[in-house]
Amino acid sequence: MKQVNECRICKTPLRKYLDLGNVPLCNNLITQYSPVTEKFPIRVLFCDECYLSQLSVVIDPEKLYSHYVYHSSVSQTFKQHCFDLAVKLKAEFPFDLPLVVDIASNDGCLLRQFKKAGYQRLLGIDPAQNLMNKYENEEDFKDAIPTLNSFWSKEVAREYIAKANCADIITATNVFAHVDDLNEFLDGINIALKDKGIFVVEVPYFVDLFRKNEFDTIYHEHLSYFLLAPLIRLFNGHALPIFKVEHLAIHGGSIRIYASKNAYPEDRSVEDMLEFEQMNGFYDYSNYISFATKVDGVRNKLGQILLDLYNCEKKVMGYGASAKGISLLNYCGVQTPYIHSIVDETPDKQGKMTPGSHIDIVPFEMFEKERPDYILLLAWNFAPELIEKTKHLGAKYIVPIPDVRII
């Protein structure tokens, strides 16, 4: 574990505004009950110079990502989101037979949608060994995406992308917040990207986290919590100016930024978002102090509701053993027997237990068998999809974020 004392973008000393205590690594699911759980601190620090919020510690990436239980393709909503991105890029950036590289390609979810949209030259890069070449039938092979089993680095950029005449499109969705050395990451992009190529990043947006009280998305994998301002500063420092930004609903609110080697004129969206951040006080440390109180509000209310339901002998099951869901249970001190079990359709998660809270993760069929009275939506970001799949059960839903409510 490495301590962070200065900003990873501008090297300024940092100030703490949130302390969520010591919690387990939420994607390191356990296979048997263990009385001792490895825990690491979660403290969020603010940089007064470039406005980046960041964790006070960095966990060894090998420990977090060599075996990764999260499979992006489980959500239809996310697959659709990926397809929409592929179609949009095809229309707006009509490259001739482009090479598309996806960094942290996970189970190939995004690139498979690029393939569906007509792209032909695709390369995924991902460090998780368990996500490589897991093909179960012939269809899967037909769909296979060439994937390099590695972290992104300058060396990978040089050996695999620059030698193939560089990439036209590089995507990095839901990985940028996980990266400690952002300078190395962007140096790699500079090596791998064509002069007219585009680099597209999607990352959870700090404004949504803050305004919608999404404190459960603060966990050890997420080292940085981005506003646009620090991203602009970082990218400009690498001669990769951001020329466009979009605000998206995915994952509780994200931004998609487009950068290039100065090949495209800057869109109004960049200036507009910076103005919005400034006008709404996001560059001012004093506005961050109140966040801890909002967190306590959810923590207390969720704890009380689950205790009341338990006392009334109601059966509560979770849906979505998401990293954020597990972090929520740990922050709120929720354990069995308050939650009977958690349904998750990711085969890699089933049969395991949540670290710290020791709740069983079970397949979807368990909903039919157990017939819960309440379903706690731990992946609240996919609430419509989860509700659609379970509405026939007639259970009530507990939505924990932004404020605990029962529907």
Ligand code: JHZ
């Ligand atoms: P989900 C992920 O975090 C991963 P998580 C990552 N850490 C990241 O950066 C953020 O997103 C942004 C299951 N599920 O996507 C699948 C079903 O079982 O909210 C997942 O285990 N059935 C890289 O883990 C979980 O729920 C379904 O129908 O917090 C969802 O996890 C659906 C829709 C999901 O992200």
